Amino acid sequence: MSTYQLQIKKMKLQLAVLFISALLRESIAMPAVDHCLIKFEDSLKETMALRRSCEEANLKDCCQIAEASKIIDNDNYTPGSGIYDISNVCRSTAAFTQDIFPSMQARCNMESGDGGWTVLVKRTPDVDERVSFKRPWVEYENGFGNLSGEFWYGLKNMHCLTSREPMEVEVEVSKTDGTKLVLSYGNFRVDGPSTSYTLHVSDKQDEGFDFSQHHNGIKFSTLDRDNDQNPGSCSAIYNKVGNWFNNCYTMHLTGMPNPILSSVYDYAELRVRPKGCAAFGDEPDSCE
Known part of the structure; x- marks a missing residue:
């Protein structure tokens, strides 16, 4: 041929x-x-039970999962707290959601208030092996840990989730003896990488201890990227972990081995949701 x-x-x-x-x-x-x-x-119940991907329904966070269940099943079904697939609002390649997990996933708290909270930070001693928060900048940026136990959701994901629309936040800490503290703020946002993921938290919803006075408007810092207001390095002083260190902290959820919020606690959870928790919002703006 x-x-x-x-x-x-x-x-x-x-x-x-x-x-x-x-x-x-x-x-x-x-x-x-x-x-x-x-x-x-x-069959939303079956969909959620099987943890099928929500990409088809374009559900972007835990709030929309909760709201969709009410709309489709006439308020008769509330999905339980747990790990759900969500559409990747960031369109990013963050290691935490693309490499460690098979798809974009989130831990949802459907029990506090009316539910619909996307958890950004989780600390718990109820695991076989504690997660170390002594990490460099790149790991805090992309995320680490296990959504079924302790984790840091990643600064990239925090920025994308909180920058597309106004968000509220709850910080809950507790002790094994049953002592619990829940702080609520009406405004929460993490800016993009060009600002070193500056934290914005304001509009406190309850009385008492207020960590926002010390951390609002503060850049994120790690041992290898010092952005704090201390002459030295807050990360170096406090076990080489990352935080929105000022000089140095009143809120320290990454504290090792325990989270700190006006006192030392055993458990901690930082969770966010859109104000009003409205379902099926507009398409998100592009992220940095």
């Missing part, structure tokens, strides 16, 4: 592959997507 004939044969084979691929996209891929959408609308 001549070279010319071989080239013709190769071209025909390539065209056949392209044709088959096009048929597969039309006959398999699109119906599969339609099937997922129909399945979601017909």
Whole structure:
């Protein structure tokens, strides 16, 4: 067979592959997507129970998961707290959500208040092995830990989740003896990387201890990137962990081995949700 004939044969084979691929996209891929959408609308309970991806429904956070359940099932179903798939609002490649986990996932607290909280930080001694928070900048940026235990959700993800619309925040800490403290603020935002992920927290909703006075407007710091207001390094002083250190802290959820918030606690959770927790908001703005 001549070279010319071989080239013709190769071209025909390539065209056949392209044709088959096009048929597969039309006959398999699109119906599969339609099937997922129909399945979601017909049975949200089953969808959530199986932890199916919410990409098809374009649910961006735990609030929208909670709101969707009320809309579709006439307020008769509330999804439980746990780990859910959400659509990747950041369109990022953050290691915490792309490499450690198979898809964009979030830990949802559906019990506090009306639920719909996306958890950004979790500390608990109820695990087989504690997570070390002695990490460099890049790990705090991308996230680390395990969503079923202790974790830091990642500054990139915190920025993307809190910058697309006004957010409120709860910080809950507790001790094994049952002592508990919950602080609520009406405004919470983490700015982008160009600001070293500056924290904005204000509009305290309750009386008593207020950590925002010391941490509002403060850049994030780690041992290898010192942005604090201390002449030395707060991270170096306090076990080489990251935090929105001022000089140095009143809130220290990354404290080792225990979180600190006006006192030393055993458990801690920082969680956010959109103000009003409205379902199916507009498409998010692009992130830095």
